[in-house]
Amino acid sequence: MSTLNAIGFVICGLVMAMLPFMMPHAFPAGSLPGGTSTLWVEFMGWVNGLIGGMFLVIERGLVFVRHQLVWNGIPPDAVVDESKIVRPALPLVLPVESLRPGRLAA
Numbered sequence: 727m728s729t730l731n732a733i734g735f736v737i738c739g740l741v742m743a744m745l746p747f748m749m750p751h752a753f754p755a756g757s758l759p760g761g762t763s764t765l766w767v768e769f770m771g772w773v774n775g776l777i778g779g780m781f782l783v784i785e786r787g788l789v790f791v792r793h794q795l796v797w798n799g800i801p802p803d804a805v806v807d808e809s810k811i812v813r814p815a816l817p818l819v820l821p822v823e824s825l826r827p828g829r830l831a832a
Contacts, residue, residue: 732781739775743768 727735746753746764753764 727781729786732778735774735778739771742771
């Protein structure tokens with residue numbers, strides 16, 4: 727499901743849940759208050775809305791929150807000063823004479 731589909735589910739769910747209130751003449755009263763068709767449309771509206779809403783919360787909301795928690799204030803296209811990058815000090819750790827050909831480094 728894409729984000730656009732999830733938004734469509736939420737909108738469809740809201741319309742279905744509100745339909746008995748917007749068009750009461752289309753849902754005649756039966757043995758239950760409001761009739762079974764009214765209850766069914768409202769229930770399925772809530773189900774559609776919750777499916778779309780949960781997808782939006784899980785797939786978009788949590789990604790946004792995680793991004794905000796991880797962000798350290800440096801934009802991704804920022805210029806990095808290469809003099810500040812720590813590099814291993816190989817000549818200090820490994821003497822230069824041990825790197826001569828024919829000799830193994832200890």
